Amino acid sequence: xxxxxxxxxxxxxxxxxxxxxxxxxxxxxxxxxxxxxxxxxxxxxxxxxxxxxxxxxxxxxxxxxxxxxxxxxxxxxxxxxxxxxxxxxxxxxxxxxxxxxxxxxxxxxxxxxxxxxxxxxxxxxxxxxxxxxxxxxxxxxxxxxxxxxxxxxxxxxxxxxxxxxxxxxxxxxxxxxxxxxxxxxxxxxxxxxxxxxxxxxxxxxxxxxxxxxxxxxxxxxxxxxxxxxxxxxxxxxxxxxxxxxxxxxxxxxxxxxxxxxxxxxxxxxxxxxxxxxxxxxxxxxxxxxxxxxxxxxxxxxxxxxxxxxxxxxx
Amino acid sequence: xxxxxxxxxxxxxxxxxxxxxxxxxxxxxxxxxxxxxxxxxxxxxxxxxxxxxxxxxxxxxxxxxxxxxxxxxxxxxxxxxxxxxxxxxxxxxxxxxxxxxxxxxxxxxxxxxxxxxxxxxxxxxxxxxxxxxxxxxxxxxxxxxxxxxxxxxxxxxxxxxxxxxxxxxxxxxxxxxxxxxxxxxxxxxxxxxxxxxxxxxxxxxxxxxxxxxxxxxxxxxxxxxxxxxxxxxxxxxxxxxxxxxxxxxxxxxxxxxxxxxxxxxxxxxxxxxxxxxxxxxxxxxxxxxxxxxxxxxxxxxxxxxxxxxxxxxxxxxxxxxxxxxxxxxxxxxxxxxxx
Amino acid sequence: xxxxxxxxxxxxxxxxxxxxxxxxxxxxxxxxxxxxxxxxxxxxxxxxxxxxxxxxxxxxxxxxxxxxxxxxxxxxxxxxxxxxxxxxxxxxxxxxxxxxxxxxxxxxxxxxxxxxxxxxxxxxxxxxxxxxxxxxxxxxxxxxxxxxxxxxxxxxxxxxxxxxxxxxxxxxxxxxxxxxxxxxxxxxxxxxxxxxxxxxxxxxxxxxxxxxxxxxxxxxxxxxxxxxxxxxxxxxxxxxxxxxxxxxxxxxxxxxxxxxxxxxxxxxxxxxxxxxxxxxxxxxxxxxxxxxxxxxxxxxxxx
Numbered sequence: 001x002x003x004x005x006x007x008x009x010x011x012x013x014x015x016x017x018x019x020x021x022x023x024x025x026x027x028x029x030x031x032x033x034x035x036x037x038x039x040x041x042x043x044x045x046x047x048x049x050x051x052x053x054x055x056x057x058x059x060x061x062x063x064x065x066x067x068x069x070x071x072x073x074x075x076x077x078x079x080x081x082x083x084x085x086x087x088x089x090x091x092x093x094x095x096x097x098x099x100x101x102x103x104x105x106x107x108x109x110x111x112x113x114x115x116x117x118x119x120x121x122x123x124x125x126x127x128x129x130x131x132x133x134x135x136x137x138x139x140x141x142x143x144x145x146x147x148x149x150x151x152x153x154x155x156x157x158x159x160x161x162x163x164x165x166x167x168x169x170x171x172x173x174x175x176x177x178x179x180x181x182x183x184x185x186x187x188x189x190x191x192x193x194x195x196x197x198x199x200x201x202x203x204x205x206x207x208x209x210x211x212x213x214x215x216x217x218x219x220x221x222x223x224x225x226x227x228x229x230x231x232x233x234x235x236x237x238x239x240x241x242x243x244x245x246x247x248x249x250x251x252x253x254x255x256x257x258x259x260x261x262x263x264x265x266x267x268x269x270x271x272x273x274x275x276x277x278x279x280x281x282x283x284x285x286x287x288x289x290x291x292x293x294x295x296x297x298x299x300x301x302x303x304x305x306x307x308x309x310x311x312x313x314x
Numbered sequence: 315x316x317x318x319x320x321x322x323x324x325x326x327x328x329x330x331x332x333x334x335x336x337x338x339x340x341x342x343x344x345x346x347x348x349x350x351x352x353x354x355x356x357x358x359x360x361x362x363x364x365x366x367x368x369x370x371x372x373x374x375x376x377x378x379x380x381x382x383x384x385x386x387x388x389x390x391x392x393x394x395x396x397x398x399x400x401x402x403x404x405x406x407x408x409x410x411x412x413x414x415x416x417x418x419x420x421x422x423x424x425x426x427x428x429x430x431x432x433x434x435x436x437x438x439x440x441x442x443x444x445x446x447x448x449x450x451x452x453x454x455x456x457x458x459x460x461x462x463x464x465x466x467x468x469x470x471x472x473x474x475x476x477x478x479x480x481x482x483x484x485x486x487x488x489x490x491x492x493x494x495x496x497x498x499x500x501x502x503x504x505x506x507x508x509x510x511x512x513x514x515x516x517x518x519x520x521x522x523x524x525x526x527x528x529x530x531x532x533x534x535x536x537x538x539x540x541x542x543x544x545x546x547x548x549x550x551x552x553x554x555x556x557x558x559x560x561x562x563x564x565x566x567x568x569x570x571x572x573x574x575x576x577x578x579x580x581x582x583x584x585x586x587x588x589x590x591x592x593x594x595x596x597x598x599x600x601x602x603x604x605x606x607x608x609x610x611x612x613x614x615x616x617x618x619x620x621x622x623x624x625x626x627x628x629x630x631x632x633x634x635x636x637x638x639x640x641x642x643x644x645x646x647x648x649x650x651x652x653x
Numbered sequence: 654x655x656x657x658x659x660x661x662x663x664x665x666x667x668x669x670x671x672x673x674x675x676x677x678x679x680x681x682x683x684x685x686x687x688x689x690x691x692x693x694x695x696x697x698x699x700x701x702x703x704x705x706x707x708x709x710x711x712x713x714x715x716x717x718x719x720x721x722x723x724x725x726x727x728x729x730x731x732x733x734x735x736x737x738x739x740x741x742x743x744x745x746x747x748x749x750x751x752x753x754x755x756x757x758x759x760x761x762x763x764x765x766x767x768x769x770x771x772x773x774x775x776x777x778x779x780x781x782x783x784x785x786x787x788x789x790x791x792x793x794x795x796x797x798x799x800x801x802x803x804x805x806x807x808x809x810x811x812x813x814x815x816x817x818x819x820x821x822x823x824x825x826x827x828x829x830x831x832x833x834x835x836x837x838x839x840x841x842x843x844x845x846x847x848x849x850x851x852x853x854x855x856x857x858x859x860x861x862x863x864x865x866x867x868x869x870x871x872x873x874x875x876x877x878x879x880x881x882x883x884x885x886x887x888x889x890x891x892x893x894x895x896x897x898x899x900x901x902x903x904x905x906x907x908x909x910x911x912x913x914x915x916x917x918x919x920x921x922x923x924x925x926x927x928x929x930x931x932x933x934x935x936x937x938x939x940x941x942x943x944x945x946x947x948x949x950x951x952x953x954x955x956x
Contacts, residue, residue: 018799022811029815137947141940143891145898146914146932153925252804256895260918271899274814286811293804384857412859425850429682429872435851438868439858471679485854492858 005302012298016291020072023287024065027279077284082276087284090269095288097167098258098265102250104182105189110243112190113197117235120198121205132198139195148188148260155184165262185261189254193246200242204235241300248296252289324398325359326528327415327496332356332382332392334375338601350600352378354552356392360496365522365529367543367560369536369575371597375552376532380500383530384417396496413443416489420501422481426473432458432484433469439492450491457487460524461517479510483517490525498530503538515542536579540564547634548572551600551608557634568635571609607638619645686876689952696948699941706938710757719748721755721908730924741927743913744920749927753934756908760935763820763893763902763909767827768885774828775835776878782836783843784866794840797833805830809892813901823902827889838881842874876953883946887939894935910935 043051052058059067071078077087120132156164168181208214208231217227251266258267266285273281334353353375360366368376381387383394385401385408394401401411419425426435436457437450445453455465461483473481482502489497499518503511515538522529533539539546540560547557548571556569567573597612598604604611610620617638625638638644680688690696709716724746731742733749740749782793800808812826846852847870855865894911896902903909905916913931920928 015799015802019802022799022803026811026815029812031817137943138940141887141891141936141943143894143911143932143935143939145895145911146929146935149914149918149921149932150929153921153929157922157925249804249806253806255806255810256899259899270810270814274810275900277817279815282811282814286807289807290803293807294802297802381853386853386856409859412857415857417854417857419850419854421850425854427851427855427869427873430868431679438855438860442858442860442864472682475679488854 008301019290023283078280080281082278087281091288094266094269098254102247104186106243106247108190109193112194114239116198117201120202124206136195136198139191144188145256145260151184185263188257189250197242201235201239208234241304244300248293252293326362327360328395329358330393333390348601351552358547360528364544367539367546368532370549374549380498413492414494415496416494417498418485418489418502422478431470436488436491461487496528500532555636569637570613686952693948699945703941713754717751719751721751722906752908756910759903759909764890767831768889770828771831771835775832776839779836779839780843783840797836800833813896818901820903823896842877846870846873880946880950887942890939
């Protein structure tokens with residue numbers, strides 16, 4: 001087991017490095033002189049050279065990459081061009097908001113997906129299954145930024161029941177007050193993973209029920225409740241794995257939903273970095289989100305064999 | 315009987331000391347790559363107009379041998395001679411060789427492209443070799459008739475619309491479409507029902523005589539091989555342990571593995587009781603081969619000499635027995651008695 | 654899903670009823686898939702809606718006399734059902750129906766082109782990797798894996814964000830995002846087909862690699878690849894409109910569903926229906942492609 005974990009960890013290192021290379025290359029992709037934003041338009045050649053040397057931009061790209069990587073590893077992501085504050089502190093201010101949203105959305109998706117998937121898997125072909133499957137495919141096909149707008153129209157504009165945007169301004173707000181702000185964006189985010197979990201659980205339950213061992217259990221006189229226990233034991237690891245990977249996606253893909261709800265997380269940060277062409281902030285946020293995604297995949301890979309003995313621990 | 319005493323007829327196909335080792339990469343990074351000895355030192359001669367049977371348990375290297383003979387994979391060492399001459403290892407040389415040697419595979423459905431009609435599958439080879447489409451089609455229809463399928467009914471069908479036996483007939487027609495001299499059958503009837511199997515075997519004998527073919531027939535079914543083959547080689551872990559005429563081997567097997575194999579054969583005659591102990595255990599992994607005789611770990615007559623040295627044999631003889639007991643000077647206590 | 658269908662339903666004409674002189678042409682694989690698809694009501698509804706939306710978008714100038722870019726200040730945000738403006742007007746007084754039709758053009762192109770390019774690039778690379786195997790396979794697949802380490806939306810946003818707004822840049826970003834999954838699916842399909850005996854038999858007949866790929870591989874991987882590409886269209890449409898929604902795709906005054914959704918956000922209080930309309934179209938198109946992909950998959954699963 002320890003060997004397996006070690007192997008997975010070792011495997012993640014080159015992936016993380018590759019991710020960092022891509023993030024670094026993004027700056028090179030960006031058109032225009034990266035110094036144009038720092039320097040006045042009429043700067044003399046000496047000033048340009050001096051600033052270039054100061055930022056290390058006169059060195060070869062590979063050297064620049066390693067300098068950048070060294071800084072990133074020591075926690076120095078550079079300074080935001082727009083605010084002048086360190087990128088890392090901008091990100092750490094925002095990441096808690098995104099994490100709590102992603103967590104709540106994952107929880108919702110897990111509960112909805114498991115129940116709908118079980119229902120559908122138990123009643124394959126029935127009207128219940130059709131409704132659940134229709135819900136699932138809609139969840140995967142719906143443009144979630146639009147779902148957000150629709151929810152705002154219904155619950156904020158028409159019913160005036162829930163706040164339409166932001167995370168609230170009262171720092172002393174209780175947990176319930178905070179949750180009120182989270183409900184709409186979390187539901188919006190949960191739609192797609194709920195659909196995915198429903199579809200995988202449905203397939204898994206149907207497959208489990210069709211297998212010989214369930215027939216054998218029935219023949220042995222096990223009650224339906226006990227068989228249900230077996231089905232849950234068989235489907236839960238997959239559902240958890242799916243949701244783990246989805247949580248990485250939720251964090252990374254939060255830009256659209258956070259924009260819709262002006263939720264002050266990493267997605268909104270990314271959006272403002274794009275709008276202001278704040279390259280260090282863009283680079284840093286993308287790196288953190290991508291690494292979070294890599295880490296979630298790693299955690300799922302490591303945890304899955306613990307829950308699911310069918311997966312070999314080589 | 316020594317080969318030198320026979321009148322030398324050039325064999326249709328000859329294998330000389332074929333060797334093939336596969337490298338298997340270890341699971342963890344850094345672990346050493348392992349070698350699988352799929353085929354070691356295999357030699358035989360296929361006489362024109364005859365059928366050579368190759369038998370052995372699954373995993374003994376039969377299928378690798380077939381692919382070596384077809385030149386689908388390159389041997390590490392050794393040669394394949396067609397009509398006594400080397401095969402040119404050029405594109406054109408291989409292409410010419412492939413017209414002469416064709417194969418029928420075990421899985422009748424996997425060996426036909428599901429998206430092509432029967433006719434398209436059969437004419438694929440001839441088209442590759444520059445035969446014009448019209449005559450290829452005429453030939454294909456004739457071949458279908460020869461294998462017992464009415465072309466007007468079957469040429470336009472897709473493989474899934476045919477039964478396993480019909481598909482295997484199509485595969486035979488496909489192999490024959492290039493007018494080969496030699497056809498290799500790799501477990502080609504193993505998946506068929508017994509009654510269908512008998513029909514196909516009869517068809518093969520018929521075709522062999524009519525079209526002047528030579529067959530190599532790979533199978534694990536000893537009854538089938540006895541019925542169809544003239545000569546036989548018995549393989550164990552990539553090696554030929556015994557070879558000779560079918561009649562000689564079935565009546566007087568000399569290698570303990572052959573004896574055990576034949577003893578395990580289900581007999582229809584209740585008088586014919588099993589004399590030899592059936593083989594115990596599984597064959598050792600071809601990755602970690604035992605030193606000495608490869609059969610020694612499972613052999614009822616194994617002695618110290620068997621685990622110490624590999625038995626000697628005559629590499630080109632028609633009769634091979636790779637066993638210390640067959641060698642009077644090996645030092646085995648039963649040496650020379652069994653023959 | 655299995656690539657090789659073993660025993661299909663006997664869709665061919667019964668043998669007994671045929672005159673012997675006529676060679677029966679069996680129903681080909683694709684023909685039978687199409688026949689089964691035609692029997693599936695859901696797939697047909699999806700297919701027809703898609704065809705209607707695509708045709709209407711590209712025939713926009715014939716269907717409406719308004720200019721999608723020109724509005725009227727006095728006619729801003731007229732409700733659905735206004736005379737002369739069946740679907741109302743937007744925040745600049747432009748006809749919504751016209752904008753939705755023209756917007757469909759941009760949105761559909763932004764979804765289709767990347768999938769098509771990914772199919773070409775990723776499909777060739779994947780087929781090549783799967784067919785050749787060995788070291789070449791490892792190099793191609795490990796490179797694809799690196800891009801896979803990036804969640805798709807983030808990668809698209811990152812590339813488009815670095816390149817800057819514009820339809821062209823969004824197409825580049827989306828293509829880069831869709832190539833790796835396309836490589837994966839074609840590689841795995843090709844690897845499966847390559848291991849089948851008919852490929853070996855073709856090689857044993859003396860066929861070269863290109864002939865084998867053309868005759869024996871492509872026809873057999875097309876099914877799963879097509880199913881996957883159809884579902885990718887759904888993803889691509891959502892992502893493309895999403896990029897425009899955050900200002901990384903189409904630029905005003907271009908009509909594009911995602912961009913319209915964004916610019917109409919101010920109208921959610923006064924005209925919520927109009928504000929939500931562009932999303933309805935994105936949803937319908939994306940849902941239709943997804944369901945069509947499911948329908949295709951089951952039409953191909955011959956049991």
